[in-house]
Amino acid sequence: MTNEPPTKRIHTETDHQTSQLASYKGSPLELKCINTIRALAADMVQKANSGHPGAPMGCAPMAHLLWSAVSSGGVGRDHSAADPKWWNRDRFVLSNGHACALQYIMLHLSGYEDCSIDQLKAFRQLGSTTPGHPENFCTKGVEVCTGPLGQGISNAVGMAIAAKHLGATYNTTDFPNVISNKTYVICGDGCLQEGISGEACSLAGHLGLGNLIVLYDDNKITIDGGTDLAFTEDVKMRYEAYGWQVLTVDDVANGLDDLRAAIEEGKKTTDKPTLIKVRTAIGYGSPNKEGKASCHGAPLGASEIEAVKSRLYGLDPLKSFCIDEDVAAYYAQQAAEGDKARVAWEANFAKYMEAYPEKATELQRRFNQELVEGAFDDLPTFVYGKDKPDSTRKFSEACLNAVASKAPELMGGSADLTESNCCQIKGATDFQKASPEGRMIRFGVREHAMAAISNGMFAYGGMRPFCATFLQFAGYALGAMRCSALSKFGVIYIMTHDSIGLGEDGPTHQPVEMLESLRAMPNMNVVRAADLNEMAAAYQIALKSVNTPTVICCTRAPVSALEHSSRDKAMKGGxxxxxxxxxxxxxxxxxxxxxxxxxxxxxxxxxxxxxxxxxxxxxxxxxxxxxxxxxxxxxxxxxxxxxxxxxxxxxxxxxxxxxxxxxxxxxxxxxxxxxxxxxxxxxxxxxxxxxxxxxxxxxxxLDGAVPDLNARPSFVNIKGSAH
Amino acid sequence: MTNEPPTKRIHTETDHQTSQLASYKGSPLELKCINTIRALAADMVQKANSGHPGAPMGCAPMAHLLWSAVSSGGVGRDHSAADPKWWNRDRFVLSNGHACALQYIMLHLSGYEDCSIDQLKAFRQLGSTTPGHPENFCTKGVEVCTGPLGQGISNAVGMAIAAKHLGATYNTTDFPNVISNKTYVICGDGCLQEGISGEACSLAGHLGLGNLIVLYDDNKITIDGGTDLAFTEDVKMRYEAYGWQVLTVDDVANGLDDLRAAIEEGKKTTDKPTLIKVRTAIGYGSPNKEGKASCHGAPLGASEIEAVKSRLYGLDPLKSFCIDEDVAAYYAQQAAEGDKARVAWEANFAKYMEAYPEKATELQRRFNQELVEGAFDDLPTFVYGKDKPDSTRKFSEACLNAVASKAPELMGGSADLTESNCCQIKGATDFQKASPEGRMIRFGVREHAMAAISNGMFAYGGMRPFCATFLQFAGYALGAMRCSALSKFGVIYIMTHDSIGLGEDGPTHQPVEMLESLRAMPNMNVVRAADLNEMAAAYQIALKSVNTPTVICCTRAPVSALEHSSRDKAMKGGxxxxxxxxxxxxxxxxxxxxxxxxxxxxxxxxxxxxxxxxxxxxxxxxxxxxxxxxxxxxxxxxxxxxxxxxxxxxxxxxxxxxxxxxxxxxxxxxxxxxxxxxxxxxxxxxxxxxxxxxxxxxxxxLDGAVPDLNARPSFVNIKGSAH
Structure with missing residues (x-):
């Protein structure tokens, strides 16, 4: 599985190593696997001379279990390096994205080409496929961009929604597993402190997303020091209040039985999401830094790494980037089992295609992000002198419905402003615990999570999520909207009440700077239509922009009729x-x-x-x-x-x-x-x-001396685009 | 207290009214007071032809109690229309700002000039002092801008922090009540769904803010319909998990004993904040709309209002904006009691001034938002050829410390990035439950609440809050940062890692659009200094801008020395x-x-x-x-x-x-x-x-034809500034 021949162990076991093995309740190979992950993470950060070794070293046991294939009797994920985009793969989100060395190591051990040993060595270097935080568009096997805390776990809620909805829509009694994957998350306390995760997880509990399992790396350490500096709430109780199943695992450093049992329990519980609170030690194995904030965001140092390796069973203190043959073989086997699951799924899908060609074809079209033929045929046209003027939010409603009837991949809703945002798909039912086939989502008053959940739905595949609020409250969601743009997720944002023209609600609700905030953002379409014809163009732009999110800005109040507006011309932007x-x-x-x-x-x-x-x-x-x-x-x-x-x-x-x-x-x-x-x-x-x-x-x-605004050289993309 | 003579009741009591009174456990006057508030709210929204009648009608009993003066034996607030800025007033924040008719009515009944009966009639009209959502800069007696949900309750956490800190700093054994007020909040479920409130309330629980009492208007209704659409979590359990005391009141429509007892309990509990979950009916009294989303955000209609009045004891169905003499007299009495408390406090402060002139004078200076003499004298100067270049974040640290030693009103901290943001005041201790005199706040990974809490601290008075994170994560806090600008709160934002120059952490952490987002925002200073001298200017601009927030942008990496930089010139912006x-x-x-x-x-x-x-x-x-x-x-x-x-x-x-x-x-x-x-x-x-x-x-x-960028007319402020 590695690009270099496995290194043969020649060193002698230290006393520390012997004692670690002696107290470990599990197989020597298991411990060695986990220790290998820890050492690789320390090595990667050391070589990069920047990064976060502590979390990967503490979370290595979780990763080990999650990368044990279900099909081989493990409790972990089925996925496939041969087809990283296999629809029914179990998703994994590293919500504490700064721990990404861990993710790259696991992808490497599973044979993902973007995470070769050379790429592990190029960690955080310009042009590598192992950047400083996970980037879905950069590294195959990475589902979403994480790092801005709270985004990943909220994306995962979106993935779980997508899986539940698609399963309810496309599975049949005889084919119950076309879409049936689970979504796994590792997150830290930073993610749980962020408000966005509270919003998303409250909704996940409400929706009873039993296909979501979150492993909380409870290491009691934040960047500033102990979590007791600022975070002393009862997380278990809070998540139970959200309607989650919360399980506690007191130790993973000395054996995986408890965590394994907890994950099993999480998988069995299908009517609510599961949070597993796992007590870990940040920087586990580091004699001078374990359990301390100092190993969070800086290399351990060469001598400390040597000390780590001399303490952890199965490692050679003098070797870097070392993966022994037995370790490599173990993960290769797990990866092979995952791939077998994919192959079996494909065979099953072929039968499904025969039995339900219409459903299967539609699903294919959706996962290929292809628009249905004639997607825009029903978009309305405004006839001057005949049609009645209206607000552009009503025009948006007309256009949304015109495309939604043909595009079941359009799924979404509003942050508790459905009527004001005019974003109800006529006749569509709500996506709720008891009605997962519904395509309207009641996000509640949770703008930031709404955007992040939409990102997760897009990332899942087969989805063109839309979501809605007042334009001003894009300011609440900007952290996640930026992730849409960065991640190349074509989420559609319907933002109404788009100027001071919203009137009496006043300046707290009247956007002023928001259009410019969004226009300054790379890879973001901002469309502000003047009438129905331009609104039709807005929807056409939005749907065609698969890899660019679009903000559709709408008025609250009616606009007067325009004689010469044109959908085709509006598509040119001006x-x-x-x-x-x-x-x-x-x-x-x-x-x-x-x-x-x-x-x-x-x-x-x-x-x-x-x-x-x-x-x-x-x-x-x-x-x-x-x-x-x-x-x-x-x-x-x-x-x-x-x-x-x-x-x-x-x-x-x-x-x-x-x-x-x-x-x-x-x-x-x-x-x-x-x-x-x-x-x-x-x-x-x-x-x-x-x-x-x-x-x-x-x-x-000035004697007609009008400065020519076009008499400027264009220096856009001076050195070429970044990606 | 009203500007018009009280209307004399001439109508006959209806059966409905008689029956309401019969089932009411309290005095007839109390019920009539509450019903008068309800009717006024319905009248205001009706006259404005827009607004939110439902929440004020449901929350009227809470408001009635909160406006009963402590000094007259009530459980409510002491405050003073004669001096709305009295330092030790009990603060009130209407976090569900859309219910502001309620706040204006209470201010009117308490004699606040900005809420005359004419202003109640001008609700939501251009130029009135009764705008569609509360605006602190527009209406005396309003503490903060609310409406964007979750802001108000988070501001209140900041107010409670400020009160606790100032009390710990300036009170003495013999003068324990110089600063000793409480902060009261009414909020709805929208506020509690927003992530920002979760962040702020988790921190409030951690800090044990016993001077904070929140009344949660649990009316089971959101804009989209019942809260069961999206919000089914156990709020009580969640707030207990945060470390709050949570009390439940099942009914306030038929008597106030339970709520009165709960508020008493909240006031007695000084080691933790209190949430009182009050079951209410939105639009109480409306025969066709009570308990329905339809009375949330639209006028009830004339005939429905008549029906409301005919059902509620003490009202005349045929009269609008009617305040009977006994009602006016009751609230006038409460207001007078509150004012007495202020007068007594002032006498006490005069003695305090004699006993502790230094403390008293400093407190005065702080509440007057005056800078200490020589505030900028210690700001460092960079000597070219002698001093060592460094990152501008280190320069920021030097400047912060240079001004902080003289300005105790500078209080703040980082969202768990204290060292990275270089924002530690040397020698300063943490503000914690056991050390409220500390001036460094550990905000945790809670950017949005951090900014809102800073707003609340500023609103409290006597404070120049600063807070810090990576510039990119201003995107998480933008909703609250905008409120700083709108509310004219001179909060200082220290934003480090201000470009792609942060390096290896990659695009999730590298701001690109953020500077422009902030520059497009009205009343917001954005300063990006090139070296130590310009950084000194940044701090000078920030401190002098009492009514404008300032974002100080800093690099992570060192910058080279500049020969001709100048603090004085930098003050000119360019x-x-x-x-x-x-x-x-x-x-x-x-x-x-x-x-x-x-x-x-x-x-x-x-x-x-x-x-x-x-x-x-x-x-x-x-x-x-x-x-x-x-x-x-x-x-x-x-x-x-x-x-x-x-x-x-x-x-x-x-x-x-x-x-x-x-x-x-x-x-x-x-x-x-x-x-x-x-x-x-x-x-x-x-x-x-x-x-x-x-x-x-x-x-x-082009033969030297350079378009003259200055050859443009200036159309800035075409019609004058809004405020």
Missing amino acids: YIILPEEGDGAPDLVLVATGSEVWRCVDAAKALQSEHSIRTRVVSMPCQEAFLEQDESYRRSVLPGNIPTLSVEASSEHGWHRWSHAQVGMTTFGMSGPLEELFVKFGFDAENVANKGKELVEFYKQ | YIILPEEGDGAPDLVLVATGSEVWRCVDAAKALQSEHSIRTRVVSMPCQEAFLEQDESYRRSVLPGNIPTLSVEASSEHGWHRWSHAQVGMTTFGMSGPLEELFVKFGFDAENVANKGKELVEFYKQ
């Missing part, structure tokens, strides 16, 4: 929605998004009729899509050397790229009726027209 | 740190922040010596401060019509305002050593020099 009158370059360009577009159209018409200022209006629903167009198209829409005024009821920060002057927010909003707020803050057509006129006059005074 | 050689306008301007400044200096020197490109380097530690300078200064630093290249190891989004081209991030980072990353992403001096040269050549090809 387009001329009202051309200037007559020939030649316009005198003024207004560029706007969402609910400000129709006001700009009104302003432009007034400028033309009252002042003969030939004004163009550009609707720019998606900057990211616009930036992907070629330069000539972009210039044809936004010439750059024509006075350009941007209008968005949101922070003006970031708009200097596109405009010479901005009508935007520089303060927080206020509580009051929408139209009064729009006048107060200058987003009414009259003020826009006045400012447009001022802008034209300003440059006239 | 300045020339390396002038171009010779006379006349420069050929090129490089503008950078933090760890990129010295690289730009190196690049500029190379451009001069190798290509005779006369290059100016501008250091721009704080855009907000720079924008406050007059135009001539800004132009003297950044001419705008000279090719300008910005260099920041963060998203280039937002930099188009300042530069023609950007060296910035457009993707997430990677795991690897810092210097390799800086080369990979183009932030090394060599690449910066190359791009600078390219930029100069680009405009040469």
Whole structure:
């Protein structure tokens, strides 16, 4: 299983080693396996000269058990290095992602190509497939990005939801195991202190996710010192309050019987998730650092590592990156058993395909992240002069339903704002403990977990999760939304009440900086549609962006009808929605998004009729899509050397790229009726027209010297994209 | 107490009213008081034609008790309309801020000028002092902005910490009550579902905050429907797991004895916080909507309100905004008692001032938010050629300690990264249950609560809280950081590891969009210092910005020494740190922040010596401060019509305002050593020099037509600032 021939042991056992073996209640090989993991973790961090040796050394016994194949009688996971994306693999999430040396070691021992011995030696180096925290897009066998604490365990809740839903939907009485995997997590106290995990685990308890087993590395140590500095709550009691089964294992360093029994119990309990509180010692085996914060986030040092190896049975104190033949053979055997399980599953799936071709094909399409044929055929079109204007959240509802009827992979819901967010799929039932086939999720008032759970559902496969709240409360979920973008998970965020236009609820609920926060984030689509046609484009962009999350921003209040809106043009991110009158370059360009577009159209018409200022209006629903167009198209829409005024009821920060002057927010909003707020803050057509006129006059005074916003070299991706 | 003469009752009691009174275990006046609150809430929402009547109607009995003065034998709060900022008032936080009609009514009944009957009638209207959610800066008597769920209860934890710390610091054996107030909270299930409240309450239990009493409005209803949709955990058990005393009150609609006893019990229990789970009915009294989600967030309707009034004892179904004389008199009496308590406290404080003039004066200074004289005198200066370069986080530590020794109001800590964030005040002890006089807080891995607790501490008064984590994890805390900015709370955020330069931990930990997220936020200082001198400016800006939070961004790795850095110049937000050689306008301007400044200096020197490109380097530690300078200064630093290249190891989004081209991030980072990353992403001096040269050549090809970035009208604050 290793890329180098196993090292032959030639050293003599130390007294310490003998005594460790003597007190160990289990086979010598088991102990040696676990010790080998510990030593490898210490070696990797030492070679990288940075990283976290303590947690892997303490958690090695858990990893050992979780990597024992079910099919060989172990209690652990079935998975396959030959097909890391095998649908029914048992998922594993290392929620304490800083312990990732452990994960890479286990992947190495199981034969995953991204974790060769050379890659273990390249731990945390630029370009390696063994980065400082687990990255799903970088390392095959890693399911999600973890490291930001609390994300992993919350992702795992999403994976368990996905598995339960898909099992309920696609399994049959004669094929009960098409989707039947379990999800395992190792997490530390950091993950449990984070609010996001409380949100996710409360929901997991409510939903009775019996396919989720969490091993809590209770090592009593945080970065600052003992957990008694800040974390003295009764975790067992809290998780029982959530409706979990909580089991306690007092020791894993001297034998695995208790942990094995606990995992068995967790697997047997199918009506609630299980938390196993495992008492461990951080940096186990380190004579001077075990049980101390000092082994959390720094290399142990060469001499300490030698001391570790001299104390742990089966290790050679003088060798690094050493995996003895018997150890390698053991894990190779476990991996082979896991792969056998996959092969057996595939044979079974072939029969399923014969018996239930429709279900099987749909499942294949879903796991391949392919859109159904004609996915966008039912998207509605707004007919000017005939259809009634409405809020863009109602338009979002129409589009969501138009695509959802064909795409069962769209599953999601709201953080307790279903009606306000207009995100109910008509006729769809709730995903609940008693109805796992339902596709609407009641997330509760838990925005951060909602986003992380959606990430987990996407990571599971076969899913296009959507989730919803007020745009302002994206600020509660940003930690997880960023993980969507980083992990390349095409989660769809429906964010309504997208400006001060939400009105009376006031500045606590009115987003100002949020659009810019999201636009500044790499690999994130932000779409703010001006009407139904642009909303159809938003859904098309979102669904096509399998590896990019999309935020669909919607108004609370109705927008006026637009004569020249276009789904196809909106797909380009920006387009001329009202051309200037007559020939030649316009005198003024207004560029706007969402609910400000129709006001700009009104302003432009007034400028033309009252002042003969030939004004163009550009609707720019998606900057990211616009930036992907070629330069000539972009210039044809936004010439750059024509006075350009941007209008968005949101922070003006970031708009200097596109405009010479901005009508935007520089303060927080206020509580009051929408139209009064729009006048107060200058987003009414009259003020826009006045400012447009001022802008034209300003440059006239400068003898027409309009700085050309397009006369800039593009230094984007100077050295190429990172990934 | 009302601005209008009390309305005389002329109607006849209905059967419903008689029966309500008959079953009520308490005085008729008490019931009438509570019913009056209910009716006023329904009236306010009806008149506003938007808002939340259900929670105030259900919570009215709690409010009634909390507004009964301690000094008159009640169990409630002592506070004073005559001096809403009286230091030792019992604090009240309405964590379910959408129920704010309730708070405004109680303030009205207590004689607070901002809540006159006219203001109750102007509820949720533009410019009123009764906005749609409570805003501390808008309404006297409101302590914090609530509405974003979970913030209020977390703020209250901060208030309780502040009270406990100040009490331990300033009370004496003979003056035990200089600071001795309690903090009361009403919250709903939404607040308890949010992760932030779990974080804050776990810490509150750990700290044994016996001065905190939370009334949980357990009405079993969320916006989407029954709480059984998503929230079935055992809240009592969870809070007991946190170490709280949890009491249960099954009914408050038919009498207050149980709740009164529970509050008494909560006040007696001084070693742990108390949660009182109060079973209520949302929209109590509404014949068709009581107990239903439909009365959560919409007016009841005129006929339903009439029906409510005809059912509730003491009300006239045909009158709106009606407060009978006896009701007004009762609350006026309570308010007077509260004010008496203040007067007595003031007399006591006068004696305290005589006995302990030093303590008393310091406390006054603190509550006045005045800096100690010479507050900045000890800030260090970096001497080029003599002092050793270091990371800016170490510089931050030096500056923090330089100001902290003189400013005891600086109290705070880290989310379990004390050493990494370099935020330990030397010699300071921890604030713990047994050591409330300590000023270092161990927040645990709880970023969101940390920020909200800091807000609460600031709101309490006498405090300049600071808190720390990695800059990337500001994304976890953004909901509360925004509340700092909105609420005008000068919290100091120390955010280290501020770019891809954190290195091996990789993209999950490397901020990219975070600086721009924060810069797009109104009323938020973002300072990224390039060396010790600029860091001293950062602390000076932060401390002087009493009503603006400041984020101090710090590097993990050392920065090279800068010859011309200046604390005074850095205070202006941007300045020339390396002038171009010779006379006349420069050929090129490089503008950078933090760890990129010295690289730009190196690049500029190379451009001069190798290509005779006369290059100016501008250091721009704080855009907000720079924008406050007059135009001539800004132009003297950044001419705008000279090719300008910005260099920041963060998203280039937002930099188009300042530069023609950007060296910035457009993707997430990677795991690897810092210097390799800086080369990979183009932030090394060599690449910066190359791009600078390219930029100069680009405009040469355009015959020197450099678009003038300053040739734009300023439309900032088009219609004036909101507040």
